[in-house]
Amino acid sequence: MPPSVTHQLTWPRRTANRVRGLSRLSPTAAAGVVIIVCFGVLALFSEWFMTHDPVSSYPDRILQGPSYEHWFGTDGNGMDIFSRVIYGAKFGFGIAIPAVIIAVLIGIPVGLIAGYRGGALDEILMRIFDGLRVFPSIILALAVVAATGQSLLNVVLVLGFLDSPVFARLVRAEVLALRSSNFVESAIAAGNPTWRILFFHLLPNTIQGAMAQTAVRAAWAVRISATLAFLGIGIQAPTPEWGAMIRQGAEFMVTGQWWVAIFPGIALIFLVFGLNLLGDGIQDILDPRRRASK
């Protein structure tokens, strides 16, 4: 029975426990879940909600205010802002989720190895990561994306890489606390090779803190990617990405066409807000110390 010597019974029960875990969420975290689910539906099934093609321009309807035909109005290219805001949810998730996954995939193994091996390797890895964190992430992201080429893929890779120290640090701190624990020594005595100790013994016991951070770090990735787009880095203008739309709309604010920037701005605020609420809720559940201190 792969890969564990156990019976099938256990996983439905585990899933049931997880669902029950959701009900332990605080009201604010539950609100976060609702917001994320709404945006998730919008992102996955944008086509069902959009009233127009997000990148078709109607040259005769440039900069029209909200109306029955264009609920959120039209932008400087005569594109339907409502449809563009909805389509933009794809970019929000499409950047944040892979960026966090990359950050986890780099950060957690580095944290495990650095914490377990210690010594010079630990020093070198942690100093590199400290170096990354010395610069404000937006400056570094700006520089790296500008240097590596302006593409969506580069934005995702850079954000994931820049955020990996967060996860590395969290896991490393837990590994330091556990590496001389009895069960690790008993695993060594049993003859476990290092990789088994890292992934079967240390990983499951050190990952909670890092997992609790994922939603908050996704909020960070959404914010930074929108900021980059606002600055014109990575994602370019007609793409229906919220940051890029806000940039375009910013010019029109002074002349009174508020709807161009306001609607993508509201969408951005809600998504970041929802992810942060969810992140706080997850942290409360996974980290009892934090909950107790409240």
Added chain:
Amino acid sequence: MRQPILRAKNLVKRFSVGRSSSYVNAVNGVDLTIHRGEILGMVGESGSGKSTIGRTLLRLTDPTEGLIEFDGRDITSLSAKELRPLRKDMQMVFQDPWSALNPRMKIGDLIAEPLRIHLKLSEPDLRDRTELLAKKVRLSTEFLNRTPSALSGGQLQRVCIARAIATNPKLIILDEPTSSLDLSVRAGILELLMELREETQAGFLFISHDLGTIKLISDTIAVLYLGRIVELVPKEALFNEPAHPYSQSLLSAHLPADLDAPIQRLILEGEIPSPIDLPSGCSFHTRCPAAVDVCKTATPQPELIAQNHHVSCLRLKDGGNILSRQQA
């Protein structure tokens, strides 16, 4: 004589204290041999270096000096990687079963782990062997799907023992395996260990501070004081005629089975000295009722006083045997 499985010569382990130049002298020149099918009991106070010896013999910590020979092979300076295949044949059971098992692994996986590492078994075979092992340590197979938090201390220690015997090792070191368990549970574990000794013909090192447990289970007993073996002796000889003053005081503190038997208490004064500043000469001289001036300067060497009975005491020949002297 039975085949020796582990031999240690002049084993020394010092831990540095912070950044200063002082050391904790945990183990100070230990010679011992464990044979297959034999249970060597090691008894001593807290701080006498019992656990450190156990962990050093299995190279879980590196010895400062000395030689460790396992199954005829010098393992003193093997790397962690070179040791790994040998760990199939040398296993350990730890004192505190609650913390010795990964809390996020299932009992079945914990028991199967040594098999999975050392033997190439198919999944069905692995499962059969795991269930067999659970039965052997009298653990219900229902527990195989549970995590350690669902089991009691005695059950967890059975899991640890199942892990230790999974690969049929030639040597098992047990570091106070029963001292954290209730008396009733303790008896069951000891019984199991004695059964396993007969079945597996492995060599056992049983570390304990409890003379009663040691008496029950060991064939040979090593009495430890401040990281030195002061007396290495067959069990009967120790309980009938302990030769070293420290062994005598240990025994006199131990309640005999026959409560009416006359016992002569030999109560030691003071605490065991700090292993950072070892006493000069015989390290027991600060508390020894038989100590004379020479004990403060000369270090006693193990002497053979009867078959398989080694004692390290300078006053053996001139009446240092205080119990019999007082009785006379």
